[in-house]
Amino acid sequence: MLAERLKGVFVPVVAPFTPDRKLDAESFRNVVHAVLEQRVHGIVVNGTTGESPAVRWEEVRRMTEIALEVRGERSVPVIVGTGSNDTRTAVMLTKRARQLGADGALVVTPYYNRPSAAGVLEHYKRVGDAGLPIVAYHIPYRTGLELTPDDIAAVLELEAVAGIKESSGGIRHFIELGGRTEKALLCGDDLYFFAALCCGAAGGMLASAHVRTHRFVKTYESFAKGRWTEAKAAFDELVPLIRLLFAEPNPAPVKTALQLGGLIRSDAVRLPMTRTGEALRGKLEALLNGSKL
Numbered sequence: 001m002l003a004e005r006l007k008g009v010f011v012p013v014v015a016p017f018t019p020d021r022k023l024d025a026e027s028f029r030n031v032v033h034a035v036l037e038q039r040v041h042g043i044v045v046n047g048t049t050g051e052s053p054a055v056r057w058e059e060v061r062r063m064t065e066i067a068l069e070v071r072g073e074r075s076v077p078v079i080v081g082t083g084s085n086d087t088r089t090a091v092m093l094t095k096r097a098r099q100l101g102a103d104g105a106l107v108v109t110p111y112y113n114r115p116s117a118a119g120v121l122e123h124y125k126r127v128g129d130a131g132l133p134i135v136a137y138h139i140p141y142r143t144g145l146e147l148t149p150d151d152i153a154a155v156l157e158l159e160a161v162a163g164i165k166e167s168s169g170g171i172r173h174f175i176e177l178g179g180r181t182e183k184a185l186l187c188g189d190d191l192y193f194f195a196a197l198c199c200g201a202a203g204g205m206l207a208s209a210h211v212r213t214h215r216f217v218k219t220y221e222s223f224a225k226g227r228w229t230e231a232k233a234a235f236d237e238l239v240p241l242i243r244l245l246f247a248e249p250n251p252a253p254v255k256t257a258l259q260l261g262g263l264i265r266s267d268a269v270r271l272p273m274t275r276t277g278e279a280l281r282g283k284l285e286a287l288l289n290g291s292k293l
């Protein structure tokens, strides 16, 4: 059951590109291998951080195959982003992800067209019929669609929905949904990770966990063992890093940090995303070199 495995730190892996912006499959393999070695609890392919709006399905297929291959026998779920604001497309992509052997689909709320709550519910019902467990993804500042806690609770009641990634910019929904669902609530706002755990989150899908991965894992593991002070101390040390990684639009700074660390060959992103500016690159370099993390 995916719902029981939606715990801990999930890394929405970047889609590394060559300097001429072709998929760099070897760098992708390096990143998946590196985060799995640091005992993350799950991998997401084709999330926002994987530049899903600018990546073609053929590339998603290749990255999913690599993620599944590197995952091997580990019991770590591989979840693939299959969301669309067109229900038929989301269903089709979710079926394809199932055929590839993914463990679940990350399905963002339909963006831009602003459907009613009833439309959103029907969307998830249809996508759920594709036969792959779903993690719904609520991120109003990107989609233009804000769901109420009641709307989210209704989506979570669907059998196919294993959990939700909550990115509303705070902890309100974790508080509001606490006690109303057995399904997994995952934090998608890196800066609120520790606060969300305190309010009942089962874990987080966190772009910044590409960097200092072991410390994100330590935050979660310590928290899960009831060692809250230790968890808070581990997280506090990550805050300056998280701030820098989100100082410009994600995932450019994450890619720059990975390039500086030698895990990917280039920090190229596809337009309309733009490369990290020189000033931020310098700050990242200083933090990564000087940090005791």
Ligand SMILES: O=C(O)C1=N[C@H](C(=O)O)C[C@H](O)C1
Binding pocket: 012, 044, 047, 048, 049, 050, 139, 142, 167, 188, 189, 190, 205, 206, 207, 208, 250
């Ligand atoms: O790709 C993701 O999944 C994430 N996307 C968020 C965003 O940039 O909107 C950030 C979060 O850390 C993970």
